[in-house]
Amino acid sequence: MALLGPQDEQSLYGRAADRAPFILAFAFRRIREWRGAWLPTLAAIPVAIVCGVLFYVLGDGAAVRATSATWFVWLAFLAVWLMRSGDAQHVQTE
Numbered sequence: 193m194a195l196l197g198p199q200d201e202q203s204l205y206g207r208a209a210d211r212a213p214f215i216l217a218f219a220f221r222r223i224r225e226w227r228g229a230w231l232p233t234l235a236a237i238p239v240a241i242v243c244g245v246l247f248y249v250l251g252d253g254a255a256v257r258a259t260s261a262t263w264f265v266w267l268a269f270l271a272v273w274l275m276r277s278g279d280a281q282h283v284q285t286e
Contacts (some may be wrong), residue, residue, distance in 0.1 A: 209263075211286055212232065213233050213236050213237050214237070216233050218230070219230075226273070226277065229269075232269060233266070236242040236263070240259050240262040240263060241259075244259040244260045244262075245260040
């Protein structure tokens with residue numbers, strides 16, 4: 193049984209990370225509470241690409257960081273949406 197090498201793991205992660213916003217966007221469209229998040233999730237993909245291209249002028253490292261920052265902002269958006277959509281009556285703080 194062959195183990196995955198670093199290149200295989202990066203490739204696997206990259207494919208999953210590229211597909212996740214598409215899958216989540218169309219899943220959010222079907223859920224009534226999350227319907228407002230599906231277009232921003234779908235828009236995160238072209239925004240990340242544009243940020244990467246714009247910052248590529250400054251160098252490869254800047255492009256990667258700008259794209260990573262874009263994905264982080266998208267994840268923060270989802271986290272805020274999740275906290276807002278939670279039912280406060282069922283949340284236990286202690």
